[in-house]
Amino acid sequence: MKKIEDLTSIIHLDQVNAYNVEEVVDKYSILTVTFLLLFVEGNEPLRAAHFVGLENRGNL
Numbered sequence: 001m002k003k004i005e006d007l008t009s010i011i012h013l014d015q016v017n018a019y020n021v022e023e024v025v026d027k028y029s030i031l032t033v034t035f036l037l038l039f040v041e042g043n044e045p046l047r048a049a050h051f052v053g054l055e056n057r058g059n060l
Helices: 002-011 021-028 030-039 044-057
Strands: none
Touching: none
């Protein structure tokens, strides 16, 4: 769990939204962001932002 905590502190999940998720994905990779979305609790708004961002990007 320590590595997940490190990643969440670097990425600042609470600041990720539909408007900047593309930048986060570009910077940290889609696998990292998807992992955090799936395994970090309490991130329902982030999950929605993630999929909106990817859909807008044409990757969904």
